[in-house]
Amino acid sequence: MSTISLPIIDFGAYLDPSSTSKQRSEVDHAIDDAFRRFGVLYLQNHGVPLDLYDKIRALGHQFFGLPLEEKRKHLVGSQVRGYCFPDETIIETHGTYCEGIAFYPPVNHYSNGLAPDADPDSPDARLPTSPDALGGQDSWPGDEFRALVEEYLEHIAQLNKRMLASIAASLGLSALSHAQLQDTVTHITFNGYPPLSSAQIENGGQSMPEHKDPGCLTYLNQDIVSASLQIQDRDGQWCGVPPIPGTFIVNVGTVLSQWTGGQYVDILHRVIHCHEKSRVSVATLVDPPFDHIPKPLSEFATGKNDLAKDEIPPFGSLYVERYG
Numbered sequence: 557m558s559t560i561s562l563p564i565i566d567f568g569a570y571l572d573p574s575s576t577s578k579q580r581s582e583v584d585h586a587i588d589d590a591f592r593r594f595g596v597l598y599l600q601n602h603g604v605p606l607d608l609y610d611k612i613r614a615l616g617h618q619f620f621g622l623p624l625e626e627k628r629k630h631l632v633g634s635q636v637r638g639y640c641f642p643d644e645t646i647i648e649t650h651g652t653y654c655e656g657i658a659f660y661p662p663v664n665h666y667s668n669g670l671a672p673d674a675d676p677d678s679p680d681a682r683l684p685t686s687p688d689a690l691g692g693q694d695s696w697p698g699d700e701f702r703a704l705v706e707e708y709l710e711h712i713a714q715l716n717k718r719m720l721a722s723i724a725a726s727l728g729l730s731a732l733s734h735a736q737l738q739d740t741v742t743h744i745t746f747n748g749y750p751p752l753s754s755a756q757i758e759n760g761g762q763s764m765p766e767h768k769d770p771g772c773l774t775y776l777n778q779d780i781v782s783a784s785l786q787i788q789d790r791d792g793q794w795c796g797v798p799p800i801p802g803t804f805i806v807n808v809g810t811v812l813s814q815w816t817g818g819q820y821v822d823i824l825h826r827v828i829h830c831h832e833k834s835r836v837s838v839a840t841l842v843d844p845p846f847d848h849i850p851k852p853l854s855e856f857a858t859g860k861n862d863l864a865k866d867e868i869p870p871f872g873s874l875y876v877e878r879y880g
């Protein structure tokens with residue numbers, strides 16, 4: 557398996573109040589170029605404290621190291637939220653060797669036009685596009701776990717805001733389109749990968765099957781073990797993505813690609829983890845609201861092949877279809 561050398565973007569200019577607009581625009585250009593060519597990049601100097609960045613993966617190791625009956629206490633009756641183990645992973649299960657635990661905001665956060673503090677159990681909080689796909693409430697393995705994850709997500713929210721501002725600048729978006737970009741919801745999922753045996757690999761087993769992330773952007777924090785994450789390059793070849801300490805792998809999801817009229821690549825990726833140590837990755841996924849209709853932003857609408865609004869399923873129906 558060959559590995560791929562992806563752009564490493566230093567995001568420091570976005571954190572340094574004394575940086576010049578020229579320095580920021582160089583960063584904008586580098587991100588834009590990487591998303592057009594690869595749909596994925598490494599981000600360093602991202603502003604998430606590195607001790608927290610490491611602690612988050614350590615939490616994952618602690619959790620996945622618990623006995624199965626302990627982990628099963630965090631099954632919440634959803635294929636998305638809570639604990640998922642090999643037979644119940646969120647993607648097609650056959651030949652898949654990955655367990656996960658995921659935390660989502662209440663369902664109503666996925667709906668435009670509803671107050672974020674509405675009671676998630678109220679029938680009004682649920683749009684037709686997001687019935688029960690997410691399931692009930694998060695199940696936290698402990699208070700410390702929750703506090704660290706919430707702190708981490710606050711940092712990622714700031715980072716994501718800056719990333720989207722950078723993208724809006726390089727794409728030359730209007731204030732309205734930039735506001736649409738920023739209207740997102742974030743969830744976090746911990747993935748635990750036991751090593752695949754050679755027999756499993758011979759039988760075509762994969763740790764996580766190939767997929768594209770459905771939403772806007774994914775921020776991946778992964779163990780420094782091996783190039784187990786693979787992406788498909790433009791020639792259709794699978795290439796390993798070697799981990800680089802302290803960086804996030806940031807990749808484009810399908811909705812962001814659609815917003816740019818396909819100019820940004822929603823990268824196909826999978827995980828095959830064959831190494832003596834188990835691997836943990838923590839993916840923070842930024843999505844549009846469930847009732848969002850994904851179509852090119854006005855800056856990228858060609859008018860030619862654009863579907864009418866009522867022909868495009870809302871983003872949430874994808875969740876219902878895949879996981880509902």
Ligand SMILES: O=C(O)CCC(=O)C(=O)O
Nearest residue numbers: 747769778785827837839
């Ligand atoms: O673990 C990885 O490297 C990738 C995880 C992933 O693709 C996902 O959670 O969507």
Ligand SMILES: [Fe+2]
Nearest residue numbers: 767768769825
């Ligand atoms: Fe993914």
